[in-house]
Amino acid sequence: MLELKNVSFKVNEDGQDREIIGNITLKVPDGRLVVITGPNGGGKSTLARLIAGIAKPDSGSILLDDEDITDMSITERAKRGIAFAFQQPVRFKGIQVFDLIRLATGRDISMTDACQYLASVGLCARDYIDREVNSSLSGGELKRIEIATVLARGSKLSIFDEPEAGIDLWSFSNLIDVFEGMRRNIKGGSIIIISHQERILSIADEIIVIKNGAVADQGPKDKILPSLTGTADAVPECRMSGVRTGDDKC
Amino acid sequence: MLELDEIQKRLLAEVADLHKVPEGAYNIRSNGGSVGRASTENIEIIPREDGQGLTVRIKAGTKNESVHIPVVMTKSGIKETVYNDFYIGEDADVTIVAGCGIDNCGTQDSQHDGIHRFFVEKGAKVKYVEKHYGSGNGAGKRILNPGTEVYQKEDSRVEMEMVQIKGVDDTNRTTKAELAAGAALVVRERLMTHNDQNAVSTYVVEMNGEGASADVVSRSVARDNSYQKFDAKLVGNAACSGHTECDSIIMDKGRILAVPGLEANDVDAALVHEAAIGKIAGDQIIKLMTLGLSEAEAEEQIINGFLK
Numbered sequence: 001m002l003e004l005k006n007v008s009f010k011v012n013e014d015g016q017d018r019e020i021i022g023n024i025t026l027k028v029p030d031g032r033l034v035v036i037t038g039p040n041g042g043g044k045s046t047l048a049r050l051i052a053g054i055a056k057p058d059s060g061s062i063l064l065d066d067e068d069i070t071d072m073s074i075t076e077r078a079k080r081g082i083a084f085a086f087q088q089p090v091r092f093k094g095i096q097v098f099d100l101i102r103l104a105t106g107r108d109i110s111m112t113d114a115c116q117y118l119a120s121v122g123l124c125a126r127d128y129i130d131r132e133v134n135s136s137l138s139g140g141e142l143k144r145i146e147i148a149t150v151l152a153r154g155s156k157l158s159i160f161d162e163p164e165a166g167i168d169l170w171s172f173s174n175l176i177d178v179f180e181g182m183r184r185n186i187k188g189g190s191i192i193i194i195s196h197q198e199r200i201l202s203i204a205d206e207i208i209v210i211k212n213g214a215v216a217d218q219g220p221k222d223k224i225l226p227s228l229t230g231t232a233d234a235v236p237e238c239r240m241s242g243v244r245t246g247d248d249k250c
Numbered sequence: 251m252l253e254l255d256e257i258q259k260r261l262l263a264e265v266a267d268l269h270k271v272p273e274g275a276y277n278i279r280s281n282g283g284s285v286g287r288a289s290t291e292n293i294e295i296i297p298r299e300d301g302q303g304l305t306v307r308i309k310a311g312t313k314n315e316s317v318h319i320p321v322v323m324t325k326s327g328i329k330e331t332v333y334n335d336f337y338i339g340e341d342a343d344v345t346i347v348a349g350c351g352i353d354n355c356g357t358q359d360s361q362h363d364g365i366h367r368f369f370v371e372k373g374a375k376v377k378y379v380e381k382h383y384g385s386g387n388g389a390g391k392r393i394l395n396p397g398t399e400v401y402q403k404e405d406s407r408v409e410m411e412m413v414q415i416k417g418v419d420d421t422n423r424t425t426k427a428e429l430a431a432g433a434a435l436v437v438r439e440r441l442m443t444h445n446d447q448n449a450v451s452t453y454v455v456e457m458n459g460e461g462a463s464a465d466v467v468s469r470s471v472a473r474d475n476s477y478q479k480f481d482a483k484l485v486g487n488a489a490c491s492g493h494t495e496c497d498s499i500i501m502d503k504g505r506i507l508a509v510p511g512l513e514a515n516d517v518d519a520a521l522v523h524e525a526a527i528g529k530i531a532g533d534q535i536i537k538l539m540t541l542g543l544s545e546a547e548a549e550e551q552i553i554n555g556f557l558k
Contacts, residue, residue, distance in 0.1 A: 052540060054536055054540075073539070074536060074539040074540055075539045075542060075543060075544050075545070078539065078540050078541060078542040079542050082540075083540065084540045086533075086537065089537075090531070090533045090534050090536075090537040092534055092552065092555055092556075093469075093497065093555070093556050094469075094554075094555035094556040094557065094558045095551065095552070095555030095556075096555070099551070099555060100541075103538065103541050103542075103543065103551065104541045106541075106542055132555075149541065153541065153542075
């Protein structure tokens with residue numbers, strides 16, 4: 001179980017402190033898929049980065065299975081079972097898709113093993129395994145490879161920061177399949193997805209709404225989702241930015 | 251293998267991936283003299299009279315054969331200049347593996363200057379691999395100054411892979427090429443410098459015939475207090491295409507000077523250069539740390555990939 005206790009985070013802009021996360025307390029129990037939504041700039045991505053250790057809170061504490069991980073590095077948290085999929089996947093010159101997946105598993109794996117992770121995010125493994133993770137890959141391809149690295153971690157807690165950002169509609173429906181598959185095999189682990197997408201919200205066990213750096217609402221999907229439907233916090237997929245569906249009815 | 255000690259064998263493995271006597275034609279030079287040589291029916295290796303180099307003649311039409319000419323130096327204080335000439339016959343298709351490994355545990359500098367000239371006939375294809383490696387804890391420097399000249403006739407193709415990853419203190423590489431119509435030159439240089447090492451690499455490629463093309467790409471990493479200079483000049487004297495690229499990572503107090511140069515003397519010459527120098531991107535390190543690597547391990551993976 002992941003627990004945040006009174007977590008606050010500030011940034012300094014032009015000599016002025018600005019609070020991004022203000023005294024957030026929340027729990028993500030094992031075996032749950034939790035979707036965090038809320039307006040842009042509300043602090044969702046920062047919250048994910050605080051959990052992964054990419055940013056450190058100014059106050060408060062973060063616990064994973066009752067162990068205080070607040071002062072642990074990114075590496076230590078990864079080793080304890082936190083995996084993180086970046087909103088904007090990083091490009092590497094020279095590092096191949098296979099290398100990245102091999103590093104993610106933390107062991108020497110075969111090409112066949114690596115291909116399975118790619119296949120599960122809808123990529124034809126043969127075409128990608130030798131590719132460099134560089135700008136020759138499209139945004140959607142990178143995003144799926146990013147998600148494959150998180151699958152390959154097989155972590156206790158997997159965090160996805162806006163997985164739908166920058167991908168096409170076809171990839172998006174694939175993505176839903178991936179998350180549904182993860183949900184089915186969740187066992188004792190848990191998944192946090194940061195998303196505005198109605199279809200992702202609809203597969204959640206729990207929804208947390210973050211506004212102005214604080215928890216505005218939280219509860220089971222059936223309780224929270226109806227109040228979000230039709231707002232910017234639960235966008236139908238035909239309104240995904242950059243996607244042209246040819247269908248204006250939604 | 252031959253009369254080589256363990257250090258010499260290790261150097262041979264580093265520079266030429268050789269763990270036994272190679273198949274095909276070869277000459278192994280150790281501490282200033284040849285210790286093993288073989289010619290084949292199609293590839294003749296003839297020592298120069300002064301002992302300082304070889305003439306390698308590859309018959310026209312020779313296919314899928316290789317020539318290995320590695321050099322190892324394990325004695326401190328040797329300074330040599332070796333001249334190797336390669337004559338590659340029409341339509342031949344061969345791989346030439348050169349390379350030099352220096353182990354210097356002494357206090358005097360060890361220096362190997364290899365001057366290689368390639369005369370490539372019409373339609374011939376050459377893949378040339380040259381690796382440089384230094385080891386040993388002595389105060390004496392390990393110095394390598396390779397000079398390469400390539401003369402390509404019509405429709406020939408030369409691919410050169412030059413690698414220097416470790417242990418060479420001082421290197422001044424010059425590469426000169428002249429390309430006739432339809433000839434293609436592809437160069438992939440990979441370089442990493444440490445400590446107070448110094449590496450200069452200069453290219454002048456002249457494309458003199460219609461349809462000639464050159465692609466010269468360097469990827470390098472400068473660490474510690476090391477210094478690198480990459481100076482690549484492409485000259486288009488006909489309707490041709492040329493591309494040169496220098497892509498570098500700097501770390502610690504490393505310094506790099508990239509001097510891409512293009513000279514178009516024909517209105518149909520299409521020449522492009524790209525150069526980028528910067529430190530490892532922070533988000534690359536963070537991504538690999540989220541996969542469980544330490545910061546140092548992440549850096550190592552990023553550099554390994556970059557120089558792959």
